[in-house]
Amino acid sequence: MSRIAVYGAGSWGTAFSLVLADAGCDVTLWGRRASLVDAINDTRSNPDYLPQVKLPANVRATTDPAQAASGADIAVLAVSAQYARTLLDAWAGQWHPGTVFVSLMKGVELGTGQLMSEVLAEATGAGADRIAVVSGPNLAAEIVARKPAASVVACADESTAAAIQAACHTPYFRPYTNTDVIGCELGGAVKNVIALAVGITDGMGLGDNAKAALVTRGLAEATRLGIAMGANPLTLAGLAGMGDLVATCASKLSRNHSFGYRLGLGLSVAETQELTKQTAEGVASCKAIQGLAERHGVEMPITQTVVDIVHGGQDPEVAVNALMSRVPKPETLRSRPGTGRR
DSSP: OOEEEEEOOSHHHHHHHHHHHHTTOEEEEEOSOHHHHHHHHHHSSBTTTBTTOOOOTTEEEESOHHHHHTTOSEEEEOSOGGGHHHHHHHTTTOSOTTOEEEEOOOOBOTTTOOBHHHHHHHHHOOOGGGEEEEESSOOHHHHHTTOOEEEEEEESSHHHHHHHHHHTOOSSEEEEEESOHHHHHHHHHHHHHHHHHHHHHHHTTOOHHHHHHHHHHHHHHHHHHHHHTTOOHHHHTSIIIIIHHHHHHHOTTOHHHHHHHHHHHTOOHHHHHHHOOSOOHHHHHHHHHHHHHHHHTBOOHHHHHHHHHHTTOOOHHHHHHHHHTSOOOOTTOOOOTTSBOO
8 A cells, every 4th residue: 555645635636635545545635724624534525625525534634744745655746836836845855765746737837937847856856757747637526426537647757657557546547657748747737728718718609619629729739839848749639638628628617617718708817716716727827838838939829819818908809809810821731840830
């Protein structure tokens, strides 16, 4: 039985704790608020995020990060991408030298433009063989209902990826391994931005044709950026790319889609944030992803449109019209050598 620490008692951290426990691991779940931690320990449920699930006895909660780290073979990070570095810096020195770090975070750090694996490497000093990413079409509410799902465990070291795969493999949760960490992370981060765009158009009542176009061209944007950053384009066509994109853009359980939907209905960003209890990673990450695109010379017009709406205050109708009015191009036009420009 592996001892695993999961940091973040929100929906995905709780759901992944359930998966790990069902796979036979001994899980300590760290949460920031004592009231929530006490509720989890007393009632075996997470009343704030997933009240419908009863957690197994081998999931225990704590507010003490050092207690969670004690004896843990694997440390799983399920906190907000924009606060990860601050928390990791505060927790430095609490893990033993061989601890493997696993990111469930689907975002890009503002300011640095770093992927979460890069933040983990800098903050913990761990090498690439001890840093992994789990990403895929994994809606928490369905996973805690133990409905079938698949995901990707990505790590530069195949044996590490296989060990994590074994730690979270259950009859209802099927993880695959991959060595393309960059591709898996970009797929998970960019899909949140495209889900915001799809939510906006759904809120505006623009129909399924618009949704299909955004999903397809959104995948093209993610793939162009991935190739420019050294990712395998096949990764973006897999579970961590297309799979996650479809689930997030199509489901009402998606917080990014829900956030965009409210914007499409006419609510402001501030009003939508007031109504949203959980973090919609695409709201912050869209700006960081657009910065990556500019740095690598990649055109990402849908991402830019989301940035214009969320951070520039542009009216969604004006933004959609501008996106649709771009100069027509062949769908399969090749990028210029050494660039991601189309």
